[in-house]
Amino acid sequence: MSTGEPLIRLQGIAKHYQMGGETIAALNGIDLEIARNDYIAFIGSSGSGKSTMMNILGCLDAPTLGKYFLNGRDVAGMSESDLARTRNEEIGFIFQSFNLLTRATALQNVMQPLIYRGIRPAERARRATLAMARVGLENRLDHLPNQLSGGQRQRVAIARALCSEPSILLADEPTGNLDSATAADIMSLFDTLHAEGQTVIIVTHEPDIAAHCRRAVRLADGKVQSDVVNTVQTAFRSRERGHV
Template sequence: MTPAAPLIRLEGITKHYKMGGETIAALAGIDLQVARNDYVAFIGSSGSGKSTMMNILGCLDTPTTGRYFLNGRDVAGMSDAELARTRNEEIGFIFQSFNLLTRATAVQNVMQPLIYRGVRPAERLRRATEAMARVGLEHRLDHLPNQLSGGQRQRVAIARALCSEPSILLADEPTGNLDSTTAADIMSLFDTLHAEGQTVIIVTHEPDIAAHCKRTVRLADGRVQSDVMNAERTSFRPRGAVHA
């Protein structure tokens, strides 16, 4: 049987920035594949290249050299309109700061990506309600963000990402603004989504978050320092938790 094509394939990816008269290599030659239904964390310290990697994977930035294939398509060959459509349909973004509209209800926030896709209102509401149920917030549809806890707001952000039925959930420090117990709840939700077949990519600086994922890619100085499968994964424990 022919192996399934990877969802993501990076070949010789570099990214250079000009700062004054100096050229900074944020990424210095990345070769990497991500399979469908992978559950991978990119980890590294400040300046390691992980934020640049997230921007490239999310089609928010383009590499200086190299090729990025997403779902078999060379991203470099996409027009601006195709890139925008890819970001809206293929990639579900989840941010540390939630990025919710403060004057919109939870379900209205979840519907936002579908508005840009021209989905009819009744279908938008149906899909948004289903996404809210998937994250356990079917009883919070009409609540405003300031009426929700931090964990609930992050669940709304995850529901919004799921609403477009994306190929990838791309989460940037998704537990960074949460207390340790709530962070454990969010990681448990990612576990459930992965078990349902979702591809999950998390960008983090926290070792316990990375170790909980199925696979950890460590970046340093714009290169892949290590790429390991976490065979001994255990249930995520809140930072500072007492082990019985």
């Protein structure tokens, strides 16, 4: 992990929902820091708070209590336009269901986030083509989603997330719709992206997926139950980069 200001700092984060006359604490007092180039999994069973955590980290929802600092900025102080810009430029979202436009080619899907940034078509195409090459799909640019396998569709979704050069890749159960061999292939891609310097955050309920990550934060009843660094994985990654 790098030193200095963390990429993400959570202070006393809580998220409460009203259900009838009852208050449900989806998150309840989360204090956490995530460094740049961290590779972290949030793991837990259904109802543990994983989805709420993803929504808050992705600036899709606001906490009831506490502070969320992203790149040193207090997210609570952002306007709606600032939040939209942050989601588009700072966070690359990857979903279990891929969320691809069915009538658009792979390249058009990857270019989509850049349209909202007002980037010229030629530059959009250039960046999207590079992103597709980065995930090994440079020969699938003109394919529609229904002409691609599940693993290829998820790679298109990852390329779309990478296209904006985000600070964070935020993946929600990214292997949930894939068979075990394809899931291992996708996780190998995340391993590579992390080794290249990308910050990767994965939300999962699967221990074998979390085992790829440098760090696993287990949530239970809206609280951090454990925060464990995978020392074997960390040493392996360091050797890959020639650090030891």
